[in-house]
Amino acid sequence: MLIIGIDPGISGSICFLDNGKILDVIEMPIMTDGKKNKKQVNGSQVYNEVTKRIKHFEKNQIRVVIEHVSAMPGQGVTSMFNFGQSFGILKGICTAMQLPMYFVRPAKWKKYFNLLNSEKDASRTRAIEIFPYFSSQLSKKKDSNKADAILIASFYHETYKIDD
Template identity: 45%
Template sequence: RGGKAKREIDRYELARLVDAHGPVAHAFVEQVGAMPGQGVTSMFQFGRSLGIVEGVLSAGFIPTDYVAPRKWRSGLGVRAGKDGSRARASALMPGHAGLWTRVKDDGRAEAALIALYGQRHLATGFGVTVAPVGPRKHGERQ
């Protein structure tokens, strides 16, 4: 409809990427919810995508914390808007600024900021509960 390409998460590729960068000690995922005015189909697809991410992380026995946008944004001093995320990511990670030069790269900048927020909080132990990982089975990694 409307000439827009349907964007979906390739769960197999996501699993391959996570596995290739392993072992992953911890993941931080933005705590999301439905947005006002969002259609039912869009909300369902968004929830499905989140479920794929959670499934891949769970299958890899990767402890995961969810962080509210307000918390990570204020914790890193990120101004509102797409430009605010890109500008702050560039200031905090200048060596990677080329990854979010376009306005439409704001999601990539925000993902990097959430990762940085998580890294800082794991290092300090502040506000993070690390769930113990049970015994590993098939494809075990330490």
């Protein structure tokens, strides 16, 4: 069973977890847009990266788990629109590829890993504890987004019954 855990957004990541073992984790492919060089998710590259990693799996052996986030107090309208656009791009790609999608709220997977009300970097520590063989790829503070994607995939792997 291949589980694709996605921490959406331009600073997010995508984790590919095969039967509980990390195959790969990539930073969200992004590109610049317009005169102000705003960043946005590069949907074509997301498609390419996912396609490259799922070719040895049957579609019924793949699950995509996307963190289901919503507006947060204090965030600007523009940033929330951009974040929603990123979420929509990811959802659209998975729909077009006919990959089954599941959504998990941040509070649900964070509670499972005892990360509620903790610092952002705590997810990196937890991912290293669970997957010590992957620690060299989580060595920087900025790797907390990779850790989030790993934990999202791992949460699904550990808690959901596979319906085959």
